[in-house]
């Protein structure tokens with residue numbers, strides 16, 4: 001089936017063709033018709049398989065048709081996402097697909113001035129894509145009215161329903177009409193969240209396009225056993241051996257992110273740090289520079305592990321293993337998007353063996369190990385351009401030499 005065969009408005013179909021969307025992906029094929037038919041949907045499909053358009057196309061179509069007929073103002077669709085970067089990205093997808101319609105989509109997030117946002121809201125919008133924090137601020141200030149919502153979409157739904165956000169979501173549900181469509185999309189769903197999700201969308205159509213292993217088929221992923229202190233030399237090696245590659249490197253904490261960037265700088269590798277401790281404007285600018293290719297090495301925390309769609313990322317490096325196994329799937333999923341193929345390589349030090357075990361239990365498969373001889377391992381350390389490391393090594397060698405001399 002092609003998009004041209006769907007019963008969706010011509011304005012949307014034409015624009016899909018402009019964007020190069022001819023055939024629906026699996027998840028789009030399975031979800032779009034149900035959403036057009038007015039049903040609730042809970043959809044689980046691997047990273048990079050086109051979940052955004054799977055909910056954006058039918059919600060846009062319904063709103064576009066109603067708007068052409070009744071010209072009703074007010075927010076009709078609320079899309080909630082966990083990060084500001086995602087709010088920006090997904091609102092852009094809506095704006096692109098809806099370019100030939102008169103449906104207005106707005107991406108709202110914290111960390112930037114409210115005034116301009118309030119102005120845009122006052123001018124009237126139809127679709128609001130937002131992070132919970134800023135939305136609640138503006139609801140309490142009376143700048144947002146969600147009482148006319150017909151569609152509630154949770155993207156990265158498992159995370160949205162997890163810990164911190166659950167209360168926010170139930171609060172939202174209390175304020176919007178009973179008669180509405182609820183749509184949940186994610187690449188992962190844990191058992192705990194599944195039962196909660198089933199409570200929230202009782203009669204939802206459940207679509208799960210995840211084979212047993214939730215890591216997308218387009219990604220080859222492997223583990224490299226490496227000492228904690230040697231990780232930076234291995235990262236240096238990977239980057240220098242693959243100078244053309246666009247790479248996302250995930251590190252456990254903000255402080256460690258900055259340290260890895262500094263370590264790369266010492267060996268003359270240009271990279272940029274992205275984490276929640278930076279100003280929002282700077283966060284967007286860093287992501288833009290990575291998207292455009294001006295910077296090819298992005299070193300980041302889990303703030304960038306979900307949803308970010310940059311199709312030409314060649315490789316993901318898990319410099320540290322993630323604390324929760326779902327995030328392994330999401331981090332790897334920043335590469336191998338759509339029809340592209342990608343690689344993920346994860347450093348695992350001895351202290352991270354338990355995390356690795358949990359990841360393998362979750363993905364249901366033993367992950368391939370890089371076969372590296374001790375000689376090859378040492379060669380990688382010796383190859384570093386880090387002067388301070390060589391200097392320490394020289395002292396160590398000198399000491400050993402001195403010792404031998406003593407023995408002589």
Ligand code: ADP
Nearest residue numbers: 021023024025047048049050051052053309338
């Ligand atoms: P997911 O949310 O499942 O991780 P996205 O919605 O971010 O994936 O989409 C991944 C990529 O696939 C995007 O770059 C998007 O433009 C592209 N894409 C989505 N649907 C189609 C389609 N039907 N045809 C071609 N490309 C598509």
Ligand code: MG
Nearest residue numbers: 051052155307
């Ligand atoms: Mg997504």
